[in-house]
Amino acid sequence: MRKAVSWSLFMYVCFGLFIYWYLFYGTSADIPEAYKGTSADPATFMNARELMLSQEFSRTKYLLFFLATPFEWLVLFLILVLGISKRFEDSAKLITRLRVGQVAIYFFYLSLVTTVLALPFKWMGYQVSKSYGISTQTLASWFKDIVIDFWVNFGIMLFVVATLMWLIRKSEKRWWFHAWALSVPFTIFLTFIQPVVLDPLYNDFQPLQNQELKQKILSLASEADIPADNVYEVNMSEKTKSLNAYVTGIGSNSRIVLWDTTLKQLSENEILFIMAHEMAHYVKKHIYWAVASSIAISFVGLYLIHRILQFIIAKWGGVLNIRTLASLSVLPLFFLVSSVLSFAVSPAENYVSRMEERVSDQYAMEMTEDKKAAVETFQDLSKTSLSQVNPPGLVKLFLYTHPTMLERITYLEEYGKK
Template sequence: MRKAVSWSILAYLCFGAFMYWYLFYGTSGAIPAEFKGTSADPATFMNSRELLLSQEYSRTKYLLFFLSTPFEWLVLLLLLVLGISRRFEASAEAVTKLKVGQAAIYMFYLSLLTTVLALPFKWIGYQVSKSYNISTQTTGSWIKDLVTDYWVNFAITLLVVTVLMWLIRKSQKRWWLYAWALSVPFTLFLTFIQPVIIDPLYNDFTPLKNKQLEQKILSMAERANIPAEHVYEVDMSAKTNALNAYVTGIGANSRIVLWDTTLNQLKEPEILFIMAHEMAHYVYKHIYWGVASYIVLSFVGLYLISRLVNAMLTRWRGALQIPSIQSLSAVPLIFLISSVLSFAVSPAENYVSRMEERAADQYAIAMTKNNDAAVETFQDLSKTSLSQVNPPALVKLFLYTHPTILERIDYLDGKK
């Protein structure tokens, strides 16, 4: 146990030191010489202060990501080897004999502890966003969102864990297959209800006040065969200065949504380009492809989780303090393996997403026929979010679901 704890902490500290060096000293963030003076050069649309802030903010944000993700793994591992997970289970069993009740008590302890331990990263991220004027959210509102997020995640996780443990008790060999079969309708259900039930828990959605703009957007939607009667705006300016818009949901629950920051900060041609881009995702059925790929990946993932859990219990059952896979104390191990696998596959997922975003850009250009507005849109997105135009390779690999601003503007310049 002492070896596991010591080596895990040392590995985390070494990884954190490497990422700090890589982000702040190992890479410059400068654009290639051939792009100097072009519309992709941030020096042409940012002043010296904005350039400095974008470098500082981006690096800090990236570092927080690369520190928080393995920190989650470290916490889950320590919960196992220090016997905390086992004690949570024993405490739940002492309260009730009902399996559902035990799962609820255990998951409350587990989720509360992991949330508290992860809180410093979230708080630092919030404070950094505030200091760089990205976030405009009050502390009270931030805490409210944190609490809402906790209970939404707790309810979903409790349901998943309860069903999962029931399946494991029924079949230790094929539980992963049954879990995958049940995850398919569950994933579709969450995708369907998110726009109308989950999203409104965090923000207020109202019909777009600018009816002239709404009519233009709906006209574009009609050309794209999107069944929409309204365009919604959401009051994000109370929380952030960042820009966004999206088309979400499936079937009758599809929604076209604009952040009010986008409405307030961009000109109409830029807004129309963004909406054309978002409509492309609907036209190309990227939501459906995303759900389908998740279903396929979850099949492979659950199979690998089952094999890895069994292998680790065979070799390190005593060190991990897990009596059997049927025990609730095995939940952190399942979460740990799932998180590591998800991180490992994220570069491939991000690559596919970047291809979809490139296709959406092409669709938007074809629909709006306004390259200048598109270039200005990406320049404004970079300025308002203080994002690097040319991020480091590891950042792009693990974080970028969209092409970089440099790539997007370079593509548009080539279309002129």
């Protein structure tokens, strides 16, 4: 156990030092010489202070991401090898004999510990955003979101975990397939209710107040054969200065949403370009493809988790204090393996997402035919979020679901020239 703890801590520190060196010394965010002086060059639309702040803020934000993810793995691993998970299970069994009750008590312990231990990274992220003028959220509002997030995740995941443990007890060999079959309607259900049930827990949504702009957006929707009769705005200015807009939900619960920061800081033509981009996701059925790919990936993922859990328990079950796959103590290992697999597949998922975003940019250009507004939109997005125009390769691989601003602006500049 001591060896396992020592090596895990040593590997985490080494990884942290490598990431710090990579982000601050081992790579450069400068744009290629060929693009200097063009509209993609941040020096043409940011002043010297904004350029400096964008580099500092982006690197710090990336560092926190790359440190937080393996820290989550480290916490789950230590909960196992230090016997904490076993103590949680024993405590739950002492409190009640009811299996569902044991699952609920155990999972509450596990959720509380992991949430509390993850708070320092969330706190640092909040403080960094505040110090660089990105976040406008009060401490009380930030803490409220943390509490809401905890209980929403706990409620959803308790249902998932209770079902999972029941399936494992019923069949240790086929549980993964039954879990996948049940996940299909559950995934569709969550996607359907998210816009009208989950999102309003965090922010206030209302119909777009600017009626003239609303009609122009709905005209775009009509041109794209989108059966939309409303556009929503959300009061994100209470939390951030960043800009955003999105399409979420499926079927009758689909929503086109604009952040109020976007309404306040962008021109009408820029907003229309963003809206055309978001409508492209609906027209090209990207949301449905995302749901379908999630279902397909979960099939492969659950099978791999099943095989990996069997192997680990057979080889190191004693060290990890896991007797059988059906014991509650297996849950940290389940979350650890699924998180590692999710992280490993994220570059492929991000690549597909970037392709969809490129298609949406092209669609928006075809609809609006306003290259100037499109370029200025991405420049404004870079300035308000203090994001790097040309991030390091490792960052793009694991974090970027959209093309980099360098790629998006240069694409727009080349659009229509061929």
